[in-house]
Amino acid sequence: MAASRVCLVTGANKGIGLAIVENLCKNPQAKNLHILLGSRSKENGEKAMEKLHSESKCGDRVSPIVIDIDDENSIQKAAEEIKSNYGGLDILINNAGMAFKGDAFDENVARTTSKTNYYGTKNACKILFPLLRPGARVVNVSSSMSVKTLSDISQNLRDQFMKDDLTIDKLDSLMEKFCKDVANGTYQQEGWNKSAYGVSKVGVSMLTRILARDNKIEGALINCCCPGWVKTDMAGDKAPLTPAQGAETPVHLALLPEGSPNGKHWKDKEVQPYHA
Numbered sequence: 001m002a003a004s005r006v007c008l009v010t011g012a013n014k015g016i017g018l019a020i021v022e023n024l025c026k027n028p029q030a031k032n033l034h035i036l037l038g039s040r041s042k043e044n045g046e047k048a049m050e051k052l053h054s055e056s057k058c059g060d061r062v063s064p065i066v067i068d069i070d071d072e073n074s075i076q077k078a079a080e081e082i083k084s085n086y087g088g089l090d091i092l093i094n095n096a097g098m099a100f101k102g103d104a105f106d107e108n109v110a111r112t113t114s115k116t117n118y119y120g121t122k123n124a125c126k127i128l129f130p131l132l133r134p135g136a137r138v139v140n141v142s143s144s145m146s147v148k149t150l151s152d153i154s155q156n157l158r159d160q161f162m163k164d165d166l167t168i169d170k171l172d173s174l175m176e177k178f179c180k181d182v183a184n185g186t187y188q189q190e191g192w193n194k195s196a197y198g199v200s201k202v203g204v205s206m207l208t209r210i211l212a213r214d215n216k217i218e219g220a221l222i223n224c225c226c227p228g229w230v231k232t233d234m235a236g237d238k239a240p241l242t243p244a245q246g247a248e249t250p251v252h253l254a255l256l257p258e259g260s261p262n263g264k265h266w267k268d269k270e271v272q273p274y275h276a
Helices: 015-026 042-056 072-086 107-131 144-152 155-161 168-184 196-214 248-254
Strands: 005-009 033-039 062-066 089-094 132-141 221-226 265-267 270-272
Touching: 005 015, 005 072, 015 033, 015 042, 015 248, 033 042, 033 072, 042 062, 062 072, 072 107, 089 107, 089 248, 107 132, 107 168, 107 196, 132 196, 132 248, 144 155, 144 196, 144 221, 144 265, 155 168, 168 196, 196 221, 221 248, 248 265
Parallel strands: 005 033, 005 089, 033 062, 089 132, 132 221, 221 265
Antiparallel strands: 265 270
């Protein structure tokens, strides 16, 4: 194929994900990039492709691919398709995520949010990382809510999350503890705040640190970011930013030059602390 590099964007059929695809299509730094538009269903992917063809005229550089990060079999199938058709991946943008609207908060909310945002992202990395080529870029879309949550929770919990030798198994245990503490009604006594979304994104941010620390792929950079508060189905109409504006930092990280920061949390194209 003509493109020498391949990028996968999950959750790319609408909102920030679709805006990331559109930005990459038009970005001079990404002119040799073929973009895989990931969506949970074939129908959603086809609708997004129609939109690309009609509005941005860049559909010829994009191919749809079905990938549902809630389903490990779906991720595995996508990985096999990518390997067969493209040989590997150069950029992985884990954008897919979810949030409950309003102030719903119980065990179901905690587990459902963690399942997609944390465990889904973790499984996508586990299954897709073997496809990454030297010099790869990985962008995990986190949130400033992770920064707020890490700042709000108890010092003891914060210290556990921020340990330099934190493992994925230990991170899994912390995420499970949150869900159990919510179920038991003891989350406040145990030091958590009341934000299932925030805790799920703490998981994404800490996962990013671990993957960056332990990564063995030559020249790879693995970072996470907050895209900002963006007008999407998930965030609502009160958000001040457009999807195009929300796409700017993820795209910036996807195209970082060699020697750039690794294992960091970014916002507005700048490195930010993991907690206040």
